[in-house]
Amino acid sequence: MRWKLLRRRLTISAPQVAIRSSMPWPLKWAAVAIMLGFWAAIGLWAFELGKGLAGVDTGIKDEVIQLRAEVARLQAERDRVQSILNTSGSLMTAERAVQERLLAQIKQVEAENRALRGDLGFFEKLMPAAAAETVAIRALQAEVLPGSQLKWQVLVIQPIKNAPEFRGRLQVSMDGTLDGKPWTVELPDNGWQDLRFRQYRRLEGMVDLPAQAVVKNVSAKVVEGAATRAVQSIKLGA
Template identity: 70%
Template sequence: MRFKLLRRRLTISAPRMKVRSAMPWPLRCAGAAIVLGFCAAIGLWAFELGKDIAGVDRVAKEELARLREEVAGLRLERDRVQSIVNTSSSALTAERAAQERLAAQVRTLEAQNRALREDLGFFEKLIPASGTEAIAIRGLKAEVLAGTQLKWQVLVIQPVKNAPEFRGKLELSFSGTLDGKPWLMALPGGPQTLQFRQYRRLEGMVDLPPQAVVTNVSTRMVEGSVSRAVENLTL
């Protein structure tokens, strides 16, 4: 048996043998990493050298510089346009405010003009029509508002110097048609009591019946039982 084993080891039929290095595996890994890093460095150097030879890197840098200059120019143009827009907006706002102020002033002047015209008409009515007139009704006005309301105004005067105090009443009546038929209505609340020396202005609002059409307004000044003045207004 021992002879057979010894012969098997010394002849061709002996088992295969492996020769292994005595270097530890960490050293082998470190060596492989060094080799791979060296190869990568060579590859990067070759890539950069190829870019330099082809001029790719130089063109890219020039293009980048040009683009940066264009961006800077566009920013300056944007700032300039924005400044112009802000200035224009401020000018438009100021102009709009000025127009609104002018419009308000125009409305105020128009209102003052109307008031002056009314005052002028009022004082013109104070001028006596004749030297013998003792009391008069002037400026009778009436206007239908919103279809069912009527606004009236009347001025009564004594166009004489040092006129005595007048004590009486003002009667006001409205006539026209209601549903196609003749219609007459006195001032609601009855005649208005008057007491004045030189002049007195009266006005008021009257609610009209539905479907009423006012065609005439009549007013009369009464002192005691004597009618002193009468005025009619046709609408």
């Protein structure tokens, strides 16, 4: 009988027995949380320790410092190159402006030289091998401009080849009416202008006129010593 009871307890058909702990469930959860935190702390400590032993964190910091220094050096180099470029650009602009002014002056001088050569060739063609007159007035011009001004121009030549230097004086005069009365003015400044040249000489001037003045004639006279060498007059207006 006892053997049957013992065998029944040891076999599958034996009755189930439930074993229950006497610890409350809040304490169980608290214990589990403490264990998880403990193992997490151990894992984090192991990770930091391994990273420190491997030198990963220190290497990254060193690389960051080196990269920052390199960036600062490159920025300084960029600023230096930019400054050099700006200075070079200013110098090139100034040099270009100087070159343009010089080219403009050269072109102007060349144009004047061509005009002088043309005038000289034209006058040489007009000059005979020998002439009775030694000085002649050519191309006397005068024009009344807006603003009560008179512009005059006169060309004096020696119509002979290889002419010696002429030394004399030139006087330009104009006559007309002022306030309805006869009016005469000698230029420049009521006097004479020294005249020295070999082949030809062009002279011009500007005169301010009184408000009520009307110029009718303009005359030019060239004298040498006490002798009058050339005289020419033109009429203005209708």
